[in-house]
Amino acid sequence: MWRTIRISLLLLTLVAVGFSAWFDQHHTTSWQHSVWVGVFPVNADGSRAAARYIDDLREPDFAPLVEFIAREAPRYGVSIAAPVSVRLYAPLRAAPPLLEPTAGALTRVLWSLNLRRFRWQTLHSITRSRPQIALFVLYHDPARTAVLPHSLGLQRGLMGVVHVFAAHSQHDQNAVVIAHELLHTFGATDKYSAADDSPLFPAGYAEPERRPRYPQRYAELMAGRIPLSPTTQVMPDDLSQVRVGPASAREIGWRMR
């Protein structure tokens, strides 16, 4: 009897969690309402450089991200004026749980659950206007870190963990990285070759139909580079050199109308 009740409760909880995840996912990719994105800065290395950079951050610093989405979405038939709005929250004292690159399958599962719990706790400490998507942006002092850990955007977790440099000279490139991870949270997949980071054709091209094909004018956001020839590609300087390609647009629910 008790066993049946326990199992039923567990199943009910799973259904509730599953339903609320489905609802959030559906709601953030219906593109009928503005999606609220919360940026939570984190000082990744406890450095003074990162502390100063975070201290200088203001909500308008994320305007290029908002404008980028507002510029791209109408090309795919999204008609609301502000598909995404960004709110900057106070810096977090603790970093989200991080994953060792060598972690095994079980560690990965536990880490992913921990990360979801971290999002839940962070959002529930906010009493008013909770964002739907949480971006934890970890700022690193470039003098201490040469290579950043991999950023990630969880497709069904409505959150991203983004590693960037705490340097004003990096601000525009940081916006590209943040936009990339944001699109992951909407369901977009990577479109570059795992072997050499080159954009995959056609999905990783902003203008796959362009004749001649090279040089491409823009980087596709989920491929991250501008293809200049079949074998050469460059990083974009800022979001003005980036487009959402047709394949990524389809994945996030932007449909040509």
Ligand SMILES: [Zn+2]
């Ligand atoms: Zn990615």
